[in-house]
Amino acid sequence: MKARLFSMSGGSVQRAMVACALLSAALALVPPAYAQGQRGTGQRGQGQRGQGGQPAQAVQPAQQPQPLPIDLFTSKNFYKDKDIWLDKRYFRCNSPRELTDMWTRGGRIGNDPPRTAAWGDCNRDYPASEIRSKLPYKTAKEHYEALLAETKAAGGPTVHTRQTLPDWDGRYNRTGQNQWIYGRIVQTATILSLLTPEYQERMVQMNYHEAVNNAPQWNAAYCYPEGFMRWWAEFSINQIEVMTTPAQVQFLTGVADNFLRRVLVGRNHVQQVPQWYGETVGFWKGDTLTAWTANVQGWTLSHSMFEFSNSMQTIEVFTPRRNTDGSFVGLTVDTTFYDPEAFVAPLHTVQLYNRTASLDHPTQRYTYIECLSNIAAVDGKPTQLTTGDPGYIDYYGRPWAQNWEKLEKGWDKPEPVLLPGIFGR
């Protein structure tokens, strides 16, 4: 490689190394700035409120307990360690997010991987009891029908016209409060404890191959579908466009891929096959929207979290939030996840959407995403393909023409000008 590089004297290198070591050590001790806890808005059902989650414990500097004789980073076969998977020390107290980032953030994997993998904070956790739904329902159908019955008893559901529709149209940001579903404030073992044995095994497989084997399989890397539950993941969606009509409420968002979800008001589920983002029906009770999603294609939340099955169904309750003067500021979205194949009990989360702009904003646009990737799984690991690699697609270089040019070898053709004339030809 002949690229031009900066040079330093030997003495300055030594000084830099010392400074580097000190700075790196200091940075490693800085507690993460998250752990704000999940906002405690009550779970919706049976007309009750106030069952929200409690704030997570503040993150303390990591305290390493007595290690297990074998853990994820020393095991020769994680399948054989099933009996100790639910001990947080098996994951060295790392959260799912820390497992995902083990090889990429702050050198946490250490200098003799995987043996030297760092410990997380064993005092940090978000209790499983706060992740489980506190409602009595076993299925989404039961939950939906109870809310619908309650609504009917009150004279509903409300049938809105364009004139009476709540003014929810606009662009929203999901607020930055931390969530257990982001995988940062919770022990990996706690999440595992909420899964059925088969899905525990799938999750530990993911944990191992991300944190130990350095072989993450993120959906967007390969332009796989994001999948339904990624709607609730930390980085999979950004600004959300909400558009309401009497017949449906549409949510459009996306970062690596597009998410388009529609609550079909007053309708029933009719899809005969699973859909990547499910099929959602709902009803209004005044200015509160209840939505039931079913017919979901099972997939993965990825990032060292868990997979979900085709049995996944959700009940979402969208409630407007207002300022003291009554003006609308956003939506509280209360979700209960039902997946008896994957979860030992229904799970629950609350997220807040804050409206930041109207749909007629002069400059804000939704950018439709075409997920393009030149990353391929090579020997099980995501590998960046570059020009000339088999399978590489030069998306922005007329790839169709590049295919034809393979049929034009040896032809006398005009040579394209690659570089400015100042460098000659």
Next chain:
Amino acid sequence: MKTLFLRVFKIAMLALPVVVSLFVATTPAHHSFAMYDMTKTVTFTGVVTRFVSQANHAEIHFVPLGPDAKPQRGSDGKYTSWGVEMGGAAAMAQQGISVTTFPVGTIFSVNLHPLRDGKNFGSMEGPISKCPKDTPPPPSKHCNEVQGSTSHGRGNF
């Protein structure tokens, strides 16, 4: 080769605290950075051959300039090609890095973390420095040292 390794190592050691601090609070990606060696940072000056406006990660493909300030060629006489991956195209455009501001022929300098497998591709670290049009830096210099250059992206080059 040994000299090159030492240079890369020196740069990596200097850059490590910065790299670590940036990644404590960096923006998310659409794929893991596991394929990149985040402990190494290499500085290139090159000439844009293609700007790839991918939604998830924009890329600049370029021919690096060698120590003689001329575009590098391989043993086959063809130009050497490198690529650098950045954030999403829309996010990069907001920082002044787009297909319109970095057209083919733009001379620029960038720091990148190279792929672990040794291929000519890396992940951008910090901002890009753009040389004035048709004005490559003198030998052993980068665009940030050229009068009239502009910086695009967050942080200091």
